[in-house]
Amino acid sequence: MFVQEILDHGFRSVSVIGMGKNTGKTFAFNQLVMDAERLGIGLAMTTIGLDGEERDSLFRHDKPKIMLRPGQIVANAKTLLVDSGIDYEILGTTGIMTPLGEVILARALSAGKTVLAGPSTRHELALVKEQLEQVGIDVFFVDGAIDRRSLSAPMVTDTTVLAVGAEASWDRALLLEKLRLQLRILRLPAWEHPLRFEVGMHLRNMEAEVKLALLSAQGLQDSITQEDFFDNPNSIAEKADGSTQAIFVRGMLTDDVLVKILTNSTEEAPPIIVVLDPTSVFLSKQGFHKLDSYQAVLNVLDAIHISAVTVNPFNSRYGHADPLRLLADVGQAVYPIPAFDMNLGIRYTPGKEGIDAIS
Amino acid sequence: MPFLDAETTRQLGLDAIWARIKPESSLGRTRLRKIEAFRPEEWSELENELDRLEHLSTLLRDDAKKADNLRFLLGSVRDISGSLQRSTQRVTLDDMEFYEIKKLLAIVEKIHSELVTLGWTFCLDTPLDLCEECREALGRGQGGHTSFYVADAYDEKLAQIRTERVRLESVLATFRASVDSVLVRTAGRVLSMDGDITVSTSDQEVIAALDDIAELCRKQETATFVTFQLREDERIQDVKSRLSQVREEEEERKQQVRIELSAFVATFAPRLLTTLDQLSYLDVLLAKATFANEIDGIRPQLSEGARMHVVEGRHLLVEEEVRQAGHDYTSLSLEISRGVTLITGPNMGGKTVSLKTIGLLTAMAQYGLLVPARFMEFQPRQFIRAHLAEATIPKGLSAYAGEVVFLRDVIGRSDEAGLILVDEIAHGTNPVEGAGVARAVIEHLSQKQTMTVITTHYPSLARCEGVYHLRVKGLDPDCLKKVQASSLQRCMDYRLEEAEPSKPLRSDAAAVAEALGLDSTIVQRAKELLAPSTTEEKRDPTNG
Numbered sequence: 001m002f003v004q005e006i007l008d009h010g011f012r013s014v015s016v017i018g019m020g021k022n023t024g025k026t027f028a029f030n031q032l033v034m035d036a037e038r039l040g041i042g043l044a045m046t047t048i049g050l051d052g053e054e055r056d057s058l059f060r061h062d063k064p065k066i067m068l069r070p071g072q073i074v075a076n077a078k079t080l081l082v083d084s085g086i087d088y089e090i091l092g093t094t095g096i097m098t099p100l101g102e103v104i105l106a107r108a109l110s111a112g113k114t115v116l117a118g119p120s121t122r123h124e125l126a127l128v129k130e131q132l133e134q135v136g137i138d139v140f141f142v143d144g145a146i147d148r149r150s151l152s153a154p155m156v157t158d159t160t161v162l163a164v165g166a167e168a169s170w171d172r173a174l175l176l177e178k179l180r181l182q183l184r185i186l187r188l189p190a191w192e193h194p195l196r197f198e199v200g201m202h203l204r205n206m207e208a209e210v211k212l213a214l215l216s217a218q219g220l221q222d223s224i225t226q227e228d229f230f231d232n233p234n235s236i237a238e239k240a241d242g243s244t245q246a247i248f249v250r251g252m253l254t255d256d257v258l259v260k261i262l263t264n265s266t267e268e269a270p271p272i273i274v275v276l277d278p279t280s281v282f283l284s285k286q287g288f289h290k291l292d293s294y295q296a297v298l299n300v301l302d303a304i305h306i307s308a309v310t311v312n313p314f315n316s317r318y319g320h321a322d323p324l325r326l327l328a329d330v331g332q333a334v335y336p337i338p339a340f341d342m343n344l345g346i347r348y349t350p351g352k353e354g355i356d357a358i359s
Numbered sequence: 360m361p362f363l364d365a366e367t368t369r370q371l372g373l374d375a376i377w378a379r380i381k382p383e384s385s386l387g388r389t390r391l392r393k394i395e396a397f398r399p400e401e402w403s404e405l406e407n408e409l410d411r412l413e414h415l416s417t418l419l420r421d422d423a424k425k426a427d428n429l430r431f432l433l434g435s436v437r438d439i440s441g442s443l444q445r446s447t448q449r450v451t452l453d454d455m456e457f458y459e460i461k462k463l464l465a466i467v468e469k470i471h472s473e474l475v476t477l478g479w480t481f482c483l484d485t486p487l488d489l490c491e492e493c494r495e496a497l498g499r500g501q502g503g504h505t506s507f508y509v510a511d512a513y514d515e516k517l518a519q520i521r522t523e524r525v526r527l528e529s530v531l532a533t534f535r536a537s538v539d540s541v542l543v544r545t546a547g548r549v550l551s552m553d554g555d556i557t558v559s560t561s562d563q564e565v566i567a568a569l570d571d572i573a574e575l576c577r578k579q580e581t582a583t584f585v586t587f588q589l590r591e592d593e594r595i596q597d598v599k600s601r602l603s604q605v606r607e608e609e610e611e612r613k614q615q616v617r618i619e620l621s622a623f624v625a626t627f628a629p630r631l632l633t634t635l636d637q638l639s640y641l642d643v644l645l646a647k648a649t650f651a652n653e654i655d656g657i658r659p660q661l662s663e664g665a666r667m668h669v670v671e672g673r674h675l676l677v678e679e680e681v682r683q684a685g686h687d688y689t690s691l692s693l694e695i696s697r698g699v700t701l702i703t704g705p706n707m708g709g710k711t712v713s714l715k716t717i718g719l720l721t722a723m724a725q726y727g728l729l730v731p732a733r734f735m736e737f738q739p740r741q742f743i744r745a746h747l748a749e750a751t752i753p754k755g756l757s758a759y760a761g762e763v764v765f766l767r768d769v770i771g772r773s774d775e776a777g778l779i780l781v782d783e784i785a786h787g788t789n790p791v792e793g794a795g796v797a798r799a800v801i802e803h804l805s806q807k808q809t810m811t812v813i814t815t816h817y818p819s820l821a822r823c824e825g826v827y828h829l830r831v832k833g834l835d836p837d838c839l840k841k842v843q844a845s846s847l848q849r850c851m852d853y854r855l856e857e858a859e860p861s862k863p864l865r866s867d868a869a870a871v872a873e874a875l876g877l878d879s880t881i882v883q884r885a886k887e888l889l890a891p892s893t894t895e896e897k898r899d900p901t902n903g
Binding site: 027030031034038066067078082085087088089090091092093095102104107109110111113313319320322323324343344345346 | 437453454455457458459506507508521524525528546547548549551552556557558559561581583584606609610613
């Protein structure tokens with residue numbers, strides 16, 4: 001049971017995010033929760049409602065339901081909680097408002113299905129997590145969303161499961177290419193520096209006009225404003241010296257920003273580029289090629305941990321792809337991250353021919 | 360006429376003062392936004408408020424962290440007045456609302472205990488109402504937890520229905536568990552949330568095993584997978600149907616409990632609303648006391664007579680600005696009474712700041728705040744109105760016309776015990792007519808009940824009968840010789856002193872011109888023209 005592996009690693013909060021619509025995210029979420037339930041652990045769950053899904057939740061259709069069992073705790077919008085027909089105990093209020101009312105913490109006293117609508121920002125999600133920890137739970141599950149902002153969930157949880165589906169692309173090569181790019185962004189390593197926490201705190205609170213910060217072994221060395229960066233990118237070479245170890249990019253890292261940094265840095269050593277977290281990275285495949293060609297390294301202050309990829313062979317236009325083939329292809333592409341088809345209950349096993357079923 | 364209008368509040372800087380007083384709860388913040396000044400007729404209430412605030416701020420000064428727990432508790436208070444009011448309109452409250460009321464009552468008890476422990480019960484006129492009966496009703500059958508649910512203890516019938524519901528759910532769970540146990544053996548898995556299981560067509564052995572399970576049937580088949588779902592026999596369908604019915608009955612009974620509980624809560628609504636009011640008062644009082652210590656505030660004394668006496672009063676915003684610029688701040692000391700007080704002095708001499716300080720300190724005192732001064736005694740006012748240099752000019756009017764409109768309005772209430780502050784009276788028109796109008800206004804106001812403070816450059820105004828005249832001490836000539844022109848303000852003595860009627864007005868205009876390097880022959884000629892024998896006639900065309 002995969003949930004057991006997650007717990008064995010010491011993870012106490014798990015988010016499930018999807019690479020697009022119909023990638024089987026909610027199915028995977030429900031399976032994880034069911035598995036956790038069978039282990040008899042105390043669990044809580046919520047969602048981070050965004051974009052299309054936010055509208056779905058507003059009109060309460062299309063959005064898949066999750067199953068609640070007695071004893072499980074949920075952080076859900078008031079209206080959805082009341083309408084669920086589930087018998088519940090109110091544990092707390094959060095002050096976080098959604099279009100469907102305040103997010104309420106409740107313990108289910110009977111089983112039933114409900115649509116979830118939870119906090120919508122990373123900060124709010126962190127507040128909910130904090131409150132739930134006070135209630136006393138073993139694991140916290142977050143049904144993430146499908147767009148870039150869904151990365152708020154992985155930023156708050158210990159580990160993340162990424163749901164991939166044939167819906168993202170029927171063309172296998174293209175699907176795997178998208179997946180590799182997505183995973184490369186999601187798995188950007190944390191910046192290692194003896195003063196990481198102190199410097200990180202400073203970098204997070206930098207003024208809005210700053211675009212770059214030059215970092216040395218002693219910490220913050222110098223900064224470059226947005227205006228200087230775009231009008232006179234040479235300023236990087238002018239301000240950097242032999243002691244410069246890394247360049248922090250405030251805000252979005254796009255292909256354009258990356259090229260400007262790479263082509264204007266000193267040639268003595270390939271730079272380490274640091275961004276806040278994976279949500280700041282907007283690089284294309286070509287962008288990463290450029291990064292690699294300069295032998296530059298991209299790090300984040302807040303890293304995300306991916307513990308599994310789930311595969312859904314369904315495509316709303318073409319039907320079902322061969323699930324075994326798809327799982328094998330995805331499994332190879334994401335190795336060493338474990339890959340599952342939760343619907344078939346199978347797991348890709350590297351080094352073996354074909355697919356082995358799992359319990 | 361309200362005690363203060365928005366324009367005067369802004370000009371005095373009182374809005375910035377409010378922004379620094381920070382209650383913990385939304386209730387407190389709302390109360391602060393709607394705060395009203397104490398009127399002269401509320402003398403004893405103001406005395407009580409200031410006594411209480413002074414006492415609390417003294418206790419806090421000894422140990423600022425003493426109130427941390429109280430602050431935390433106050434910060435947890437939510438405004439549930441909407442729910443309480445709805446309950447009185449016979450609206451049925453929902454579980455979240457019951458939870459909030461229950462939680463409030465738990466917080467009220469903690470705050471009450473905290474006040475007793477700290478010895479701060481003096482902060483409230485009456486002790487907090489713990490509403491024990493209401494708290495007991497909202498906690499029935501819930502084991503003393505802070506959470507809320509419609510427990511079995513509320514209704515015997517509900518308890519019976521729940522027992523039946525649990526029994527039926529158990530039948531279904533047992534049925535499903537029996538299938539799951541077979542599936543674990545045959546497929547190593549269990550049913551999904553929707554009660555189905557999908558198997559790859561490559562695993563024909565498992566498919567065959569699942570085909571043999573009587574409780575399963577094929578739901579979907581493709582070239583790559585087969586999905587099985589639970590086959591529910593008549594008994595299971597009956598249980599499901601009955602369960603659905605029982606759940607509806609349970610919901611109906613729960614709603615009935617909510618109706619009854621709402622009616623019960625409604626009987627406590629007035630008491631609970633009073634409690635909310637007390638909590639918001641306490642929150643604001645604590646915030647005011649904290650602020651008082653931040654500004655080193657003192658309790659203003661109330662005076663029976665129509666007078667105001669300030670010793671070392673400070674305008675907080677100006678003081679901060681001056682200190683940030685690296686200069687020393689000169690506080691204000693003065694004693695004024697009913698009628699007109701005139702303040703004269705050179706430009707940049709702090710006349711406007713004096714007006715602002717008088718207005719701000721009076722306003723703060725009358726809103727029940729401690730004031731930034733060493734001593735203050737004042738008679739509460741019916742209103743304060745200011746027309747300072749930064750006054751907003753009404754659309755379509757000139758600066759002078761705007762001032763006339765202001766004067767028209769305040770003169771209309773000059774028989775009341777107000778405080779009128781006018782900066783550079785009638786300076787927006789030509790000096791001859793301006794001085795004439797100003798003199799007429801001063802003559803009128805000096806006979807009235809209201810207290811008026813006016814700054815001016817017109818020397819003739821000081822000679823109006825019954826006018827108390829203060830002047831800024833002004834530039835120190837010896838200092839001027841030593842410092843550079845850019846440091847003129849270092850030579851300015853901003854203190855006010857009573858003007859001697861025999862002495863001519865000083866504007867320090869020639870001294871400033873000289874210090875700034877104006878041609879010496881021009882400065883010399885100016886000094887001749889400003890010589891005492893001719894000054895009054897030359898400078899004030901309205902004289903005589």
